[in-house]
Amino acid sequence: MAEEEQSQRNTRLNKALEADVEDRRMLRKIESRGQLYGFAIGIAGLIATVVMAFKDQALAASVIGAVDLVALVSVFVTGRLANRERPQNEVKKS
Structure with a gap:
């Protein structure tokens, strides 16, 4: 009886671990x-900035370049902050 319960518990744990591995993948x-x-969006913004600069549209090039740069930096900063908080949340769940 105890062996059967242990076997079932191990089976459930293995299935849960496999599901967790698949989720992480x-x-x-x-x-x-x-x-x-x-990366593709960043390159597109850089190309648009260069094209506008060559067409003597300095204001448009500046705006596109600045918006592209600010957007990419903000995404990476917020992503890094989210990654710092993630391990703490995983520890609390366990």
Whole structure:
């Protein structure tokens, strides 16, 4: 009887661990996709800035460049702050 309960408990724990591993794998995939998209947006903003500068549109180039830079920096800063808070939340759940 006790062996059967232990076996069932181990089976449930293994399934929970497998689900957790799969969740983390999907999260890494989503995060890497987000980084790729962020890089593409940053490059697009840089290209738009350079094109506007070559067309003698200094004001437009400045605005596009500044907005692009501020947006990227703010995303990385908020992402870093969120990563600092994440381990504390995981410890509380355990």
